Amino acid sequence: MSPIRDELDLFPSAPSKQGEPRWVIHDPIRNKFYEIEWRVFEVLRRWHYGSDHHIATAVNRETSLNIDNDFIENVRNYLSSHQLLRADNKESTKLFLENIKKAKKSWLVWLLHHYLFFRVPLIKPDHFLNKTFPYVKFLFSPTILWSICITGLLGIFLLSRQWDIFFHHFVDLFSVKGILFFLIALVISKVLHEFGHAYAAKYYGCRVPIMGVAFLVMWPMLYTDTNESWKLKHRRQRFNIASAGLAVELSLAAIATLLWTLLPPGNIRDMAFVIATVTWISSLFINCNPFMRFDGYYLLSDISGIPNLHERSFNVAKWWLRETLFDLGEPAPEVFSNRTQTILIAFAFSVWVYRAIVFIGIAILVYYFFVKILGIILFAIEIVWFIGMPITKELFEWWKRKSSIIGNTRTWYSLGALSILLMLCFLPLTSKISSYALIESSAYNSVYSDVPGKLEKLFVEKGSTVKVGQVIARLRNHKYNYQLDQINNEIGLQLKLRNLTSVDTRLRQESSMIIARLSKLKSEKKSIEERIRKLTIVSPIEGKISEINKELTIGQWLGVGEKFASIKKDGQAQITSYVSEENIFRLKRNGTCRFYYKGGILPPLDCKVTNMARASEQIMDKPILSSSAGGEITLEPNNLNLVTPRDAIYKITARTINPKIKLEQSQLGTLNLQIENKSLAGSFWRWTTATILRESGF
Template structure:
């Protein structure tokens, strides 16, 4: 309470009714020869780093000292440094906003409630801006980690750590030595990201992230830290665990702090190495599939996310720990803002002792690289989600996520720019000549974006087919008994290709032959008796009709048996059909074939009616069938140059020229290009005919190819890049507009 005596004093001489919180924990540390103090808020689990002078001021706030007294003590403790009352008031205000001090005055509850609401609002807006990784606070895992640590202490032994590193190297050597085989065994995008595997991927991500976060928590416990927060995080729509190990900042050894930050990466790399060997040496099946998921999740997340210091994940905190610079990205961004303000506006930034004083250029480059990389990663994830949801007409989910992500990428930076210029007197600091030069440069850049056309490429999916080849289909389903030809063999019209058998068909033919003989015998008997037996004469017409029916059925079945022998429909060379992955059919009468029917391993496999057995044509005459989206067909014309990359021949780039473009939309798509078969084309199956029909409007274009080296076989699929004519080039602005209208096409 302010007394009459206090009211007669100046504000700086009055007792400052603010005191330091008694529950704060401080740890003294050294960095570049200077003393710092890390202060921990044990309630909010927030951490602050103060210089020695700042920590001294914090300790002077006892609720009884005035600003004048604190100023005098400071200048006596740190001569010849001086501090103004305004600087002291600003610092005390910062401490109050940070929750490190409490005011011994009434009406503080309202202020604390207001501060809490503002903090929650900031957290909500931050969650919207970072919608791909939303956190929900959970439990205090300290007791769990304390109970678990004695059982897993052995994993921190140097011998175990060295063994894990050797395992990493062995996995890398395995992949490097068999790299081409490794790539050939990998599935395509749509084979891997199927709805079924999406569930397995989500489960794999959740389990690996749980182990990842326990790695952080247990390592923090190992080095003497505490962990009081563990909760659920939605990482790209997948629920998983997160563990807050900010208490590592209380550890004086920076290498211990870095080890805690890198523990999750260590766990994931070890899991990826183990999964590599399991996937490589296991047969196709669930275990093999899950091992590939673990490889993908752990390796991609480590390289693209966790291990990369450009994103605020493990790699970032490891770098910040090693450099001993808390809030590394925030300070780098501040340096970038100050540098940009100086270059483009001529504003001379004031000295800031809290920013790095050395290698400022590297911090600016780091801030630029981090911003660009964040854009690249977020846009890549959004495009992936849009590509994943598109075949199921669920693009609206990707659009909603995109709006939240773009809020963090666009709206928040614009808000910060507006906040920068909103500071009173800011415009007076701007040097007009520098501002005019910046505006001219921005206008030229905008003109380039809007009015200068650049080469444009149309990307689409494609499939290799034999040009003018005659197909050999299975007319009657049966068991493959014998193959008379091999791929590349020359055949003539009528030459046998393969022989199938059908046990049920043979039984039916035998039954009909027996029935035919019985009817013929009965007919002969009745013919002899009809002159003497009127009943026999009356039975003859019905018996003759029944016999004729049996003969017709027998002829039809014998014709089916003859069609079990596949023959060449023309002269040419035997070409294999599209390769077929192994699919177990538990309901089928016999094992399904895989690869191509021409392979010896498929002897005894069951071939269904209508399946393509092989092609007869010329192997040097191939063509690529391009499937172009309706939005791009206006740019595609005959004579345009095309580059092709096939999934199975990823090391080779094919080239060709478009021969013709279909005028009518494609009504039936190749099953190999359908998303259900691992292709990129969104299709739906006609329930009556079983034909795959494109969901969106697409058109075909044909590109003749020469197959001199014999590597091209029908059924290979990949991506094509069409180089459009010069008069169809687009500006950067037009490309961005097309991208926005195609990506954010909300349908009601």
């Protein structure tokens, strides 16, 4: 048996949660620590006996333990895999070289791994910490702790009285000064965070060899090497070191919060605000997170007394999954109480779900951050490395056990459950959609302004009878007349230039540009003339004026969508609504629907879809259904200064089935529409193909 390396150190460590003694092996060359249990410690004490049989016999005779040769073999493999044995004979040297060969990666794997995560050591702070520790030692006193607690409570109390001001202060972050303050606050808080860990380690006599920056998918994160905390005999001391950075940030947040409530407006108060928000959010939502290897993970590991919590919980969860699906009858990788085992399984699944969401989010961010072709490659790398590889490794474990899995009764149950789930995914589901709608007489139209202008004259009043095309009102907008004059002058100039191309060689070379410019100007002229035409408001139907906007006054400036009047004829009620591009193709032509009055003032009406637009609406003819009037459709100005829907919408109309309904005026409500059945798998496939087609353009 190869002897243990002479330079290794052995320290007593904190006992396990069950009270079992533990020790730590320290490899000073690599500054790595390995925690071992009592059985391994007793084996190492007798390692010089030279054989598995002699060591096992001595341990069983001299202690209350009961171990066998297989356990000694496992210990030897563990020591060898971590290079803790001396390579002083042919066999051990061969094993040592094999371990090095396994650890050696190809340049491609090395590049991928170091793109996803790598560390850059920056400073060796131990000497600096030794020199400065006497000046900061007072910060570890109970007096400082209570002072910070009181400061935090007072700051939160005063903040609660100014919460609206504090909340609205967030708007200032979206400025150049706000971003600069945010970066400064982030750097300050993270540097102090790491020095909190370092000084806490120094407080308990540990060496801090390295401080640096780690990059997770190119995102920088400071780190401090506090591995020597494993030498400490008390778990509480390790907990204090792990929580010191969090304590520093919370202290900084408490002080900054109180300062913000007391300081007058200015840059110092703005900086206090940014530091408070950055440190509160960073501390509570990032550092306390146990699902990634941040402070929260190490704190939870120390509290639970389960080192290497992620890997051990993963092993238990994977074992539970195999047993649940296949009932293999394998022993658990570790023995825990039923309650602890359940918690570890739930924790492992929570970590997997959380990491999947985070890594997919990071991959999408990288995809949009880089050039498209590089973004696709990096996106694929992250998905494969972080999500695909762990799943593939577990599938390989299943493949190793294929002889036990195939033919197992539980396997058939699992396959049956999987088949049912797949059937549900492909099963078309009945669904409905609701949209904001307007009900009015079938020969009922509300007349709105399509362009802005000043009201010059109103030609009708309530009760007036109008014919199709009869003028209702006239607007004036001098801006359009000015634009028309400008374009006419420009068109005249371009026509002269075009005529000169036959005699001017230089202009002849630019003839294609002149023709293109002339075509564009004519198109713009047509658009302006159309807007001028719309300044004259005419009746779209024959009927009676049932309603006049009483708020209109001569000389008043009116915007787009301003209502003038309502015109109606008796007949079936007509319902107008708008649906999204996704749903228009799933609506059933001539399908049934139901209209619900807003506020439930009248009973609902059964109706039938009569028309569905084939093209999206460029200008809403029912602006009362827009978000500015309480609807769901967001409008925004386009390059022609017209208000158009922000997203693609399609107009649908429906008529009530009951022909005897009479309406004195239009009413708002909700239209419930039946849409074609769609399966989850079909929806996912359509979304996937649409995304690929949308992003396939380079």
